[in-house]
Amino acid sequence: MAGKSGRTIAATPQTGLKQKLLSLEGALVIIFILINVFGRVLSPNYNLSNVMRESPRYLAEIFMLFGMGFILVLGDIDISVGSIVCLSATIGCLTSNAGLPMGLAILITLLTGLCCGMINGFIATRFTELPTMIVTLGTQIIFRGIAEVSLGSGGSASLKDYEGIGILRAKVGPIPLAFFLIIICAVIFVIVLSRTTFGRHLYAIGSSKTAAQYAGVEVQKIRFFCFTLIGFLAGICGLFILASTYGANTTTGQGFEMEVIAMCVFGGIATTGGKGNLVGAFIASLVIVCLRIALGQINMNTQLILVIIGAMLIISVLVPSFRQRFLTLKKK
Amino acid sequence: MEKKSLWKKITASREASLVIVLIVMLIVISIFSPSFLSPTNLGQIFRNNTLTMLMALGMLCVMLTAGIDISITSTLAFAGMGIGLLQKYDVIHNTLLLFIIGALIGLACGFLNGLIIAKGKIAPIICTMGFMYIWRGMAYVISNNNWASGQDVSGFSDFGKDGSPGPYIILVIAYVVFFIVMKWTKFGRSIYAVGSNPEAAQISGIKVDRVMIAVYTIMGLLSGLAGVLSVSIYASAQPNMQYGKEMDVIAACVIGGVSMSGGRGSVVGTFLGALIISIIAKALPLVGIDAIAQNLIKGVIIVFVVILNVITQRTMDRQNLLRREM
């Protein structure tokens, strides 16, 4: 039903845009391959079984990546997740030590994360005037504070029940359980964000909260859900941390929030909301995990990883910015 | 024009309400522990929080431009580790020279931040997050798993040792300078203008990019200074020093009424915010709360203050509406 003037509008998707989007993921895949090749060349110890053995202590964080992706796409931020990891691991450890069966302790760990997320979500949606950076800055200190109080003067607790938690350390062949769970999560979350109405709503909110609200998107409900979700994922992370370290202390999970945000940004998700996707972020997280293990294996100063992560982060945001400017210059 | 009542004036001014909170706090604490207000104790409070208070000034400037800098404690560690090592390997022992070197390291770090944020148009949180990793990592790398001990920095630590006026002098100078600059100079006001409305500032002929770079450079300079002071006060330099404390600095500003969306905040408010946080930390054991609960209480207070702010604002808006009642 063309208009009065008979003017028509094209409705075939342009592939050019898609190619542009692909390029970041493509670059990440190449980096991923390069790291693995160089790791293999530089150190004979860098092989699949070693990587798999080393990976669990780095993998736990990746659970939160998916939630953080949602939160950042919404245009929000959550810097309390590191503390939620600490608190849920602490509570899990203490309840198990208090004699509760492991299954129940695991459930409580997850619920702790969920509740923390709900608290964040409640404050963020009830007091929309506040930037979520401030809200989660406050709760970051509170959640870790609760963990500190629960842990008492020693500042740490170790799990007595080694056996029960063992199920989380289970392996299928050389591949740890956590890895499988992460792959499952990745598939689900990537699809939800890129193909479903829910994902579309997330982008709408991140691009313009007001316009989304006027279009009938339930902005606050969705924000609340996402904060709860990332809390729950932080609970899962806490659980796996507990399983791999057999305990918790006051510094558990410290700095995780920034690492997860860094992975997302490195993978092309903008902190301003409405941009990026989880495919890039997920590959970016694998890049960082491999880099960490590789550096460990070739006996480099492991803290050098910090410099590399930082540099990659800045380069990954500077390149698109400058390319954009270069393109406009060329047009001129 | 109707005259505003005293009460309204106080609630409308952030600084005034903070002073009241502070006085109430001090009264309550003094009841529990009369010795709290002794000069030694107050001196302790300032000494223990010199770093936060110093960096809060820079954070004020950064937040006024609607930015944030989370790389500050990494810069601090890098600069501090740098001058620590210079002493450990007996390169330099001159206190003044070490201060200058530390400050310059910080300045360079901050300048890089500013350059990338202003010219690269990168979100401040991302850029400073990158440098948070880089400088912290560099601190580790240059330290090469060593640290500078009390012996290494023995002469230097006299400057910041208990009872030495050094840290106080720096703090007082910094606050006086900032108080004047922020209120009475063109540069100070242009920071407010850039944060309040960057497009308008551009049209008014303010060089927005330069102000942004300057603001982060100042922040870096203060972080570098804080790094040197940290080595002096705690008589050691480790690569992990003050890890995670950037949030304390931001919290001090937030409590002091500095808006995260830019354009609003003052030196006095920042000072009061930092002071309140410091006093809470010191006073908890005195009022019978376990020191372990320090962070918990601090967090609760931050959340409480920001929520209270929102509620006050909403009540004020509602009262304005009531007055418009038709």
Add this chain to the structure above:
Amino acid sequence: MAEDLILELKGITKIFPGVKALDNVQFQLRRGEIHALMGENGAGKSTFIKVITGVHAAEEGHMYLNGQEVHFKGTQDAGAAGIAAVYQIPTSYMELTVTENIFIGHEIMKNGIIQWREMNKKAEELLARLHANFKVTEEVGALTIAQQQMVEIAKALSTDAKIIILDEPTAALTANESEELYRIVDELHEQGVSVIFISHRMEDMYRLAQRVTVFRDSRYIDTFDVDKITDKDLIKAMVGREITDMYPKPKVQIGQEIFKIENFSRLGYFKDVSLSVRAGEIVGLTGLVGAGRTETFQCVCGIEKPDSGRVFMNGKEVRIRKPKDAMEAGIILLPEDRRRQGLIMSWSLCDNVTLPIIEKLSKNNFIDHKKEYELSRNYLESVDTKAVSIFDKASTLSGGNQQKVVVAKALAQDHMKVVVMDEPTKGVDVGAKAEIYGIMGELAQKGYGIILISSEMPEILGMSDRIYVMCQGRVTGCLDREEVTQEKILELAMDQSGREVS
């Protein structure tokens, strides 16, 4: 030269990446005159102003001030030469005080120290000159839009400007406030200041200007004496063609009442608002800015929470707690601020159109893209959107076309029964305005109920079957098309108690 020209520009060309924003443009300003600059959106007026004030440097052309050629490298050069501008986008600093806003960039200094006391005094003098009634120590964010505009004008005056440029000064003002502005401009004129102003309102031009220059498509068209020109000529110069029927209102058989609201109240905004709409009827809702029209319908449509109020569709009460409820009931709001509320500017047209109905275009929550593209294209074409592809970003369209996308977005919700159009032609140029009125007429013909919220008297008079007038949050009257006159509306729109009207 015979004429006493204070400012003259010749052959100005300004190129932005990809577009020629100004193409060989000329302009002459006589000393002490008020000169209107008119043209459709995108004609290059704002860019031209920015060339004069040194924000942009022109690629080609010459500029003469008092007969001397000048080159401005920045706004400060223009300021020093006595040219000041009050821009369309708010350039106020909301968090700072009035004094500071006035003097920013040219503070009074002594030995590098700002002289606050002196600045406050000067600012008071300036405000007194404008008969402003607020304090210089107040935060600008706490002032009304009109007061903020006064601060902007004071800012321009503070530089001792000889030429003041006003970019759409009345766009955000109520009728009273506009009067106030006219008075101020007249006074400036008497004080010997030359004024250039840009406006979409014909009224502004007739009231103030001696001459008017028209731009179209980045080119200079002509300069006219105001007392020798008619509306028709001017529109022709601006649009490039004649618009025969601005308000194409079709004859429509008006049906049953389909929509009614009762006793809507919200503290401080509006009280006891009741009104009804019949099928095929265009109901106008007018009043001064701030009378509570927009706020009422924000509450009706679930954006804000009213304190009380009931909504009936076809006689049955519907409960609306959130925007979704209103949409499901068939009440669609076309919001006032389409750039912020109506559209997601960084999104494609397609995504914008399908956002409210994306659930219906999905199977098990998975989006069916083929269906989505097809449907959005159909609706965008049905309202005659000027776009190349449905994947164009909303931000690339002109105001009028953006408004059409908003309409397409509403049409796509196929159970729509009532459309609430809040200032649908605000910031839309003349040509596109007529098209939007056309669409409005078509909708009425199809039997939809239409509520047209507008401050523009001609469009209210031209399009409405019935007109509700609001004043200070209350409905003060309802007039039929036959009996309505501009005077009657104004009488109802003005506050009887005389609080607002001075």
